[in-house]
Amino acid sequence: MLHQVFEVGSLLQPNGQVPPPQPLHMVQASAPGKCILFGEHAVVYGQPAVAVAIDQRMTVSLEISDVWRIDGMRFSPERHPHVESLKQRLWANGPSLSIKVNGDIPPASGLGSSAALSVAASAALRCARGRQIKDDDWGEGWTAARPNAVYTGPWDVEQGDSVQTGKDSVDVDECAILSHAVEASAQGGRASPLDSSTCSHGGCIVLSDKVESDLNWIYSRTLNDVSWEVHAVDLPKEIEDVWLVIGNTGIHAPTSEQVAKVARLLENEPGRMREIETIGIISRRGIAALKEGNMEGVGRAMSENHLLLRSIGVSCSELESLISAAAPSSLGVKLTGAGGGGCMIALTRNPKETSEAIELAGGRTLISKIAAHGLIVDSDDNSPLWNPFE
Numbered sequence: 001m002l003h004q005v006f007e008v009g010s011l012l013q014p015n016g017q018v019p020p021p022q023p024l025h026m027v028q029a030s031a032p033g034k035c036i037l038f039g040e041h042a043v044v045y046g047q048p049a050v051a052v053a054i055d056q057r058m059t060v061s062l063e064i065s066d067v068w069r070i071d072g073m074r075f076s077p078e079r080h081p082h083v084e085s086l087k088q089r090l091w092a093n094g095p096s097l098s099i100k101v102n103g104d105i106p107p108a109s110g111l112g113s114s115a116a117l118s119v120a121a122s123a124a125l126r127c128a129r130g131r132q133i134k135d136d137d138w139g140e141g142w143t144a145a146r147p148n149a150v151y152t153g154p155w156d157v158e159q160g161d162s163v164q165t166g167k168d169s170v171d172v173d174e175c176a177i178l179s180h181a182v183e184a185s186a187q188g189g190r191a192s193p194l195d196s197s198t199c200s201h202g203g204c205i206v207l208s209d210k211v212e213s214d215l216n217w218i219y220s221r222t223l224n225d226v227s228w229e230v231h232a233v234d235l236p237k238e239i240e241d242v243w244l245v246i247g248n249t250g251i252h253a254p255t256s257e258q259v260a261k262v263a264r265l266l267e268n269e270p271g272r273m274r275e276i277e278t279i280g281i282i283s284r285r286g287i288a289a290l291k292e293g294n295m296e297g298v299g300r301a302m303s304e305n306h307l308l309l310r311s312i313g314v315s316c317s318e319l320e321s322l323i324s325a326a327a328p329s330s331l332g333v334k335l336t337g338a339g340g341g342g343c344m345i346a347l348t349r350n351p352k353e354t355s356e357a358i359e360l361a362g363g364r365t366l367i368s369k370i371a372a373h374g375l376i377v378d379s380d381d382n383s384p385l386w387n388p389f390e
């Protein structure tokens with residue numbers, strides 16, 4: 001659905017009155033960032049990883065424009081590979097758009113900024129063009145069964161077909177699939193669906209190499225012969241009493257380097273696989289504590305998880321000093337994501353105190369509740385910006 005906003009012209013009419021407002025159609029959608037509570041690195045070897053959506057979000061808005069623009073500048077496919085990839089899938093031959101991206105997720109810090117952008121952009125583009133419906137089913141669209149489908153048109157609507165428009169045409173799974181596909185293509189074919197699923201569905205998502213019987217399985221994902229089972233976790237009301245404080249070291253350490261470092265360690269010392277398996281055991285214990293609302297147990301599992309991440313070599317002195325500063329006021333502390341820099345998280349009942357301690361130690365902080373809302377489409381109108389089915 002479309003947001004109708006009114007632009008008040010700057011020129012006054014000859015009679016001195018402000019001209020009547022002109023409707024300006026705009027579609028807007030937003031998606032949250034994520035952080036990993038348990039299981040980073042071990043997930044590469046099949047162990048479960050747990051991520052939660054955070055309060056920080058990316059918002060994408062679209063309007064028809066004379067030329068392609070992003071944030072007022074000429075659109076450059078090289079600078080915005082995720083948006084370019086989505087444009088090719090959802091907006092081939094569509095009219096030029098002006099895209100605005102706003103948000104408070106720091107880029108390249110392991111908090112899912114590119115997945116959140118991709119999820120929000122997928123939803124906005126889908127909403128802005130609608131979807132063809134054939135025989136009560138999608139005439140085109142991406143599902144877990146056809147994640148790499150290519151739809152080129154022509155988009156003739158036959159008798160009995162209809163076009164779903166606006167918010168009703170947006171599907172959360174489809175946005176997760178598209179976001180995963182464009183993340184993978186922007187990262188040379190490698191990406192787990194953890195970010196895309198968490199930023200799309202919101203809440204708490206668990207990825208594993210097998211179906212976890214005590215969790216809500218949502219779907220399987222396969223990319224380049226690697227498969228993941230994606231689950232959601234129902235969280236109890238006790239999560240309302242705790243916060244995550246995210247401390248950013250400001251150091252950029254590419255995920256691929258940290259993953260390669262762990263791979264080298266395991267190649268040279270195969271016995272260290274025990275530590276990876278122990279992370280898996282801790283993740284499962286953390287999930288059980290989360291489900292029971294035992295926040296002390298969740299915190300303990302986070303801190304234990306961190307000791308193992310440190311032992312496999314993915315922490316660094318800057319992360320350690322933020323973690324030491326946060327520990328006294330927290331239930332649990334650990335690095336989050338690939339490590340080597342990037343961010344740490346603290347689970348706390350005293351977010352102000354924990355945040356101040358991290359900042360005194362030199363980190364920049366963000367505060368979030370656990371398990372924020374997933375994709376949201378803002379809308380108040382129901383006509384597409386472009387109708388490819390006409």
Ligand code: PMV
Binds near residue numbers: 040043044191337338
């Ligand atoms: O950098 P992030 O937050 O996307 O986390 C990477 C997580 C790893 O387990 C280290 C890598 C992966 O592909 O799962």
